[in-house]
Amino acid sequence: MSTPPHITKTTYFKVFAALMALLVITVIATFIPWGSRIGIVIAMTIAIVKATLVVLYFMHIKGSSGLTKVFVVAGLAWLAILMGITLADYHTRPWLSGNPPMTIGPQER
Amino acid sequence: MTSISYNPALEPRDSYINIAYTVKSWLLTKDHKRIGILYLIAITGFFFIGGVFATIIRLDLMTPQGDLVSDDTYNKLFTLHGVVMVFFFLIPSIPATIGNFVLPMMLGARDLAFPRLNLLSWYIFMVGGTLSLIAAVTGGVDTGWTFYTPYSSVFSNTRVVLTAVGVFVTGFSSILTGLNFIITIHTMRAPGLTWRRLPLFIWAHYAASIIMLLGTPVVAVTILMVAAERIFKLGVFNPALGGDPVLFQHLFWFYSHPAVYIMILPAMGVINEIVTCFSRKNIFGYTFIAASSLAIAFISFLVWGHHMFVSTQSVYGGMIFSFLSFLVAVPSAIKVFNWTATLYKGSISFHTPMLYVFGFIGLFTLGGLTGLFLAALGLDVHVHDTYFIVAHFHYIMVGGVVMAYMGAIHFWWPKITGRMYTEWIARLAAVMIFLGFNLTFFPQFIVGYLGMPRRYHAYPPEFQVLNVMSTAGASILAVGYVIPLIYLTWSLWHGKIAGPNPWKATGLEWQTPSPPPTENFYETPVVTGPPYQYHLEEVPFGPSK
Amino acid sequence: MDQASRGSNRDLSRLEASQILAHQFDDLAQQKEASNLGTWAFLATELMFFGGALTAFVVYRTFYADAFAQASREHMSIPLGTINTAVLLCSSLTVAMGVHYASHGQQRKLIFMLLATIGLALAFLCIKATEYYIEYSHQLVPGLNFHYPPHHHAHPERLTASPPHVELFFCFYFFLTGLHALHMIVGVGIFSFITWKAWRGKYSEQYYNPVECSGLYWHFVDLVWIFLFPLLYLLH
Numbered sequence: 001m002s003t004p005p006h007i008t009k010t011t012y013f014k015v016f017a018a019l020m021a022l023l024v025i026t027v028i029a030t031f032i033p034w035g036s037r038i039g040i041v042i043a044m045t046i047a048i049v050k051a052t053l054v055v056l057y058f059m060h061i062k063g064s065s066g067l068t069k070v071f072v073v074a075g076l077a078w079l080a081i082l083m084g085i086t087l088a089d090y091h092t093r094p095w096l097s098g099n100p101p102m103t104i105g106p107q108e109r
Numbered sequence: 110m111t112s113i114s115y116n117p118a119l120e121p122r123d124s125y126i127n128i129a130y131t132v133k134s135w136l137l138t139k140d141h142k143r144i145g146i147l148y149l150i151a152i153t154g155f156f157f158i159g160g161v162f163a164t165i166i167r168l169d170l171m172t173p174q175g176d177l178v179s180d181d182t183y184n185k186l187f188t189l190h191g192v193v194m195v196f197f198f199l200i201p202s203i204p205a206t207i208g209n210f211v212l213p214m215m216l217g218a219r220d221l222a223f224p225r226l227n228l229l230s231w232y233i234f235m236v237g238g239t240l241s242l243i244a245a246v247t248g249g250v251d252t253g254w255t256f257y258t259p260y261s262s263v264f265s266n267t268r269v270v271l272t273a274v275g276v277f278v279t280g281f282s283s284i285l286t287g288l289n290f291i292i293t294i295h296t297m298r299a300p301g302l303t304w305r306r307l308p309l310f311i312w313a314h315y316a317a318s319i320i321m322l323l324g325t326p327v328v329a330v331t332i333l334m335v336a337a338e339r340i341f342k343l344g345v346f347n348p349a350l351g352g353d354p355v356l357f358q359h360l361f362w363f364y365s366h367p368a369v370y371i372m373i374l375p376a377m378g379v380i381n382e383i384v385t386c387f388s389r390k391n392i393f394g395y396t397f398i399a400a401s402s403l404a405i406a407f408i409s410f411l412v413w414g415h416h417m418f419v420s421t422q423s424v425y426g427g428m429i430f431s432f433l434s435f436l437v438a439v440p441s442a443i444k445v446f447n448w449t450a451t452l453y454k455g456s457i458s459f460h461t462p463m464l465y466v467f468g469f470i471g472l473f474t475l476g477g478l479t480g481l482f483l484a485a486l487g488l489d490v491h492v493h494d495t496y497f498i499v500a501h502f503h504y505i506m507v508g509g510v511v512m513a514y515m516g517a518i519h520f521w522w523p524k525i526t527g528r529m530y531t532e533w534i535a536r537l538a539a540v541m542i543f544l545g546f547n548l549t550f551f552p553q554f555i556v557g558y559l560g561m562p563r564r565y566h567a568y569p570p571e572f573q574v575l576n577v578m579s580t581a582g583a584s585i586l587a588v589g590y591v592i593p594l595i596y597l598t599w600s601l602w603h604g605k606i607a608g609p610n611p612w613k614a615t616g617l618e619w620q621t622p623s624p625p626p627t628e629n630f631y632e633t634p635v636v637t638g639p640p641y642q643y644h645l646e647e648v649p650f651g652p653s654k
Numbered sequence: 655m656d657q658a659s660r661g662s663n664r665d666l667s668r669l670e671a672s673q674i675l676a677h678q679f680d681d682l683a684q685q686k687e688a689s690n691l692g693t694w695a696f697l698a699t700e701l702m703f704f705g706g707a708l709t710a711f712v713v714y715r716t717f718y719a720d721a722f723a724q725a726s727r728e729h730m731s732i733p734l735g736t737i738n739t740a741v742l743l744c745s746s747l748t749v750a751m752g753v754h755y756a757s758h759g760q761q762r763k764l765i766f767m768l769l770a771t772i773g774l775a776l777a778f779l780c781i782k783a784t785e786y787y788i789e790y791s792h793q794l795v796p797g798l799n800f801h802y803p804p805h806h807h808a809h810p811e812r813l814t815a816s817p818p819h820v821e822l823f824f825c826f827y828f829f830l831t832g833l834h835a836l837h838m839i840v841g842v843g844i845f846s847f848i849t850w851k852a853w854r855g856k857y858s859e860q861y862y863n864p865v866e867c868s869g870l871y872w873h874f875v876d877l878v879w880i881f882l883f884p885l886l887y888l889l890h
Contacts, residue, residue: 009754016747020740027736030888036723043884050880058750059873065687067295068694075698078323079705081410086359086709089414089426090716220678222688288695296688297678322695326703334707334829341797343825344818345710351818356713360706628677 007057015057022050124527124624139224140627145210146525147231148201153594155197155238160587162190167549167583170576175566183566184251185267191254193245196276197238199510200368203375204321205234205286207517208314210525212290214618214625215308217299217634222292230285237279244271253564255365258346258357262338270339273332280329283371287321290314299617301636308616308640309392312399313378316406320367320374324410328364331357355420362413370409372506373473374402376513377444380466383520384448385641386614387463388455392641394447401440408437418489427486434484441477445470460612461532464539465516472508472546476501479554494564497557500550508546515542515593522597523611527623528604534596541589548582615642674861686863693867697874704833704878711826711885714819721819725827727890728812729794731785735887738781739879745774746876753869756862761852764865768849771872775842782835789824796825827886834882837875844868 026046034042056062061072125142128134135143166186169177178186213221221227244250250272252261261269294315298307334345335357344350346357385392392398414422414430422430448470457463479501483489492498523529552575557563561572568576610619621630679685715722752767786795793801802817803810848868851857857865 007754009751012747012750012754016743019743019746023736023739023743026884026888027732030732030890036719036890040889043888047881047884051877054746054873054877054880058746058876059870068691071691071694071698074319075323075701078410078698079701082327082363082702082705083709083712085411085414085426086356086363086713087716088429089359089423090713092423092425093421218678222678223692224676224678284699288692288699291695292688292692295691296684322699323702326699327706330703330706330833334710337797337825337829343796344822345825351714351718351816351822353713356710360710363706 007060007063011057015053018053019050022046123626124622125627126527126624128627137228139220139228141213141221141224141227142210142525142625142627142629144227144231145206145208148205148209148234151231151235151238152198152201152206155193156590157594158242159190159193159198160590162186162193164583164587166190167580169566170568171573171580173568173570173573173576180566181251182249184564185245185249187564188250188253189245192241192250192272192276194506195254195368196279197234197241199372199506200283201234201286202372202510202514203379203517204290204314204317204371205231205282207379207514207521208290208375209286211521211616211618212311212314213293213297214621214629215311215616216293216297217302217617217630217636218293218297219628219630221289222297223289226285227289230282230289233285234279234282237275237277237282239275240278241272241275244268244275247271255361256332256335257361258335258338258354259348259352262335262345263347263349270336273336277329277332277336280325280332283321284325287318287325290318291322294318299634299636302617305396306636306639307399308378309381309395309398309402310375310378310616312402313374313381316402317371317374317378319403319406320371320409324364324367324371327360328368331360331364355417355422358417358420359413362416363410366413366416367406367409369502369505370405372510374405376469376510377402379513379517379520380444380448380469382614382616383462383466383516384451385643386520386612387460387466388452388457389643390451390455390641391639391644392447393450393453394443395639395641397443398447401443404440405437408433408440412437412484415484415489418486419493431484431486435481438477438481438484441473445474445477459536460519461530461535461539462516462520464536464543465512465519468539468543468546469509469512469516472504472512472543476504476508479504492557494562495557496553496561496563499563500553500557503550503553507550512542515539518593518597520612521618522600523607524618524623524625526601526604527607528600529607529611530600530604531596534592538589538592538596541585541592545582545585545587545589549579549586550582552576552578552582615640682860689863689867690870693870697870700837700874704830707826707830707833708881708885711830714822714826715885715889718815718819718822721815722823723890724813724815725820725823726887728807728809729789729792730827730887731788732887734781734785735883738778739883741774741778741781742876742879745771745778746873748774749869749872753862753866756852756857756865757859759859761855761857764857765849765852768845768852772842772845772849775838775845779835779838779842782831786828794824795828796821800824830882830886834875834878837878841868841872841875844871 026043029042029046030039055072061069125140135147138144138147165178166183169175169183169186171177175183209221209227213219245268248268250265250267250269252265252267252269256269256273261273294307294311337343338345338347338352344352346352346354348354381392381398412430412434414426415434418427418431448466479497483492483498483501519530519535556572556575556579559572561568607623609622611623612619617634617636618625620634675682675685679688748767748770752764752771755763755767789795790799792806793799793804800821802820803813807813845868848865851864
């Protein structure tokens, strides 16, 4: 258990270079007019890739014990529950039909 | 038990209690047993503070006009009763006291994995509790323990921020306790103590710790947002400024529904230990009980929307949440069936802890079944925010958690203090608590079903008979809770010496002197078989050679 | 847990082991496993802590997409945000290198990496403070001086969104980046402590879990920013 990281210095530099490259790509992508949906997908995909690189290599999840991986997955799963179900509620309210839930607030009345 | 006669040699000289007597040795201790005692003292105090609020509420509700206190005071009373009981008694109750004391011993460990963190969590708890008590005496708070926005963030002119900060701070003590338990269970089990040999108390605490770890931070950040909204006059949850109050309810109940299971899971863990010991039988369906604990911990995070059936939640969301809420009853029922099966053909003895267990099983079942009423979409609209739900969650929290807590205190008291309490008076108190509890809360099911809303200071006169019954029950209940305080304290000096294992129980914690030495065991125990081997002549535990 | 490895501290003399091994553990492997797992459990908690606020942000982001996009487009500085992201990624590299050197017992290089990390963290905080100052001078701080549309803006005709919805964006902007900055400040404190300990020669090839665990914490803070940066600066 908790073996010393087998990841070499070279790997760290490679990962770092990849992270910086992804940073540049995501910033450039912002200035290309894709339409907002595709823009969001691209930006979030790049963020997820960056995060995965950090978790796998900098945080040594690659090569760590199965239990540690379970901890990571559990954290992500619970976050998915929180976000998923909350958003599911907002997007299945037929009377909203895409409008914000607060449009019948006092200022509009 | 009476079979063990007085023998001074049975009381160890180097127990965790008499190793040092100074105040400093207690306040700076890293011993999980002493920290458990510190928690025990603290939450006993909070329990009686919360109880005083409850007493005034019940007295006020004796008359339909509410003659005793003003409307505003009444609002503050039920809020403070809820805040103190939920955050400062029920959530830490069994894990932080009994769990802290017993869990490392059950694992055959010398201490928790992070003793300093454990002490820190007690201090955090005390800071949070003190802040909330300061809020209580310097103006109180009247939002209800749920802090619903925008009332809490915009309109209430009571000490919302201070109370919220108290709850926020206390959340971290709960997180640290859960973290400590999980890591200890993973890394510090005695040789031979595999997962399938763990006492079910440990499984239950493991499941509860998952909820503490993954649920508590969400309510913490939510409370922080409410406080920020209130201090800086923001609109995060304020519909007048574009915010959505229902979002607060989502985030709040994401934790606060699973929080019910933080309370009840350790209680269920206690029941496993006691029910096997006093029916001298192996537990029925070990694997199912262990798995149902984990199932409860997981499913509990999928049901929070049943608090929001009438809060303009999506209809589809409501239906899914309703279905999932029914689902969470399955693992709970599995446990009840298995306890009943364990009792079947057991040689049952009616010692005090066992009386509390019987109370728990019956009252928890009633509370659980009425929970199904509330999970049903249509019926919930009728009984939502009535005394029906007040009765329901008191059956779970008082009838369930407090019963199990009292059972646990009585079961492990000889281990904690090395002394026995007076059995007949303890049984009397247990019976009084059971009767007083039912007289207090059963009428509330009826009055709620008839339509009396909760959190109201006054009510129509036709509800008075049921309310007077409830108040009468509450006074019996109150006496029932004070009696143990007296005889347990008395037993510290005058109780019979208990010896290491007065109940002839199988857990590792009984294989060491009472009170245990600081390092828990003189030799690291080796486990050679599953727990609860009551049917065998000799239990499969023993000091390693 | 490896039962066989218990009770053997192969590389250490008994005296050394007793100094760094807490009494509740049997051996260093167990201690290291516990502290490592404990850190991960804590990070799961932290994930849910930020997750609650992020969920709220995402809900409003989907409903007030136009207002949030406008706020991000017109008032967030992409150059400063990008520089800060780069600074933070650099600090993650220095931390990773620090842990690497710690595991090889290279004290001087470890200390150098820790100091570099602290320096980068302070640089990040300075840039963040500059951004806060700019936003303050543009009257964009809810609760202090929020006024919308602000008096000084190059293209006032572009500011068409409802002011309360833009204010909501800034509530979350300050809340999320503020929490993140708080975690950075705590991180600086932790690394200062670790540096001091390293200076006094407390860490060795056998015992460096404090370095490793604080490194994990730092990477997590970096991770949070990896998501905050696109969410707050880039989604137009």
